Amino acid sequence: MSSELAVVTVTYSPGEYLDQFLTSLREATTRPLRVIMADNGSVDGTPEAAEVAFEEAELLRTGANIGYxxxxxxxVAEIDPDIEFVVVANPDVRWHPGSLDGLLDAAARWPRAGAL
Known part of the structure; x- marks a missing residue:
């Protein structure tokens, strides 16, 4: 999937929060989106279920709890260098509708910003 935006989240048995994160993320932007869940050894099955339920989400197993x-x-190393924006967020974030579009609009207004 081609995208200008990727979201990275680190999971470690996130429970119900991950579903809320991914569901609300769909309303946070109208742009194509790629989500990478870097999993630090979850045992609750939540990241695996999310990868099936959310086509934009992919599971990257780190192999152990390597730290946040x-x-x-x-x-981030897995993201195509052509993707311009990377958002790093905890899986317990609940996104407001349009919030990422607003952030990307701010990036367009301040193209020299290194971080927003």
């Missing part, structure tokens, strides 16, 4: 930052870095 290392998991984010592992996921």
């Amino acid at each position: 930052g290392a998991a984010v870095n592992r996921a």
Whole structure:
């Protein structure tokens, strides 16, 4: 799937939060989206279920609990360099409708910004 936006989240048995994260994320943007769930060893089956239920989501198993930052870095390494924007967010975030579109609109207004 071609996209200008990728979202990375680190999972570790996130329970119901992951479904809420992914469901609300669909309303946060109208743009094509890729979600990478860097999983640090979940045992609750939630990331596997999310990968089946949400076509934009893919599961990246890190192999162990390698820590938050290392998991984010592992996921970002999987993103096509042509994807312009990467959002890193915890899986317990609930997105407001249009929130990512608003963030990308801000990026267009301030193209020299390094982080928003």
